[in-house]
Amino acid sequence: MNAPRKLPSTGMLIYFAVCALAMIWPGALVANRIEPLVMGLPFFVFWYVAWVFALFVGLVIAYRCEPMEEADDD
16 A cells, blocks of 8 residues: 655755745846856856756755655565
């Protein structure tokens, strides 16, 4: 019998919500400029790359923290 899936922790949900909001309004308004150049990228592009990387790190942490389920083969 399959057990009901556990919801993610509140902290992770808040983390992903902050990351998502930083990439859309109002977060994108903060970074909506070309200057300064960061690593050769306009600031707006760097802003998005940084937040995508932050989301990736959060997903890796969430994956590592979730307990592994064993397959029940009948």
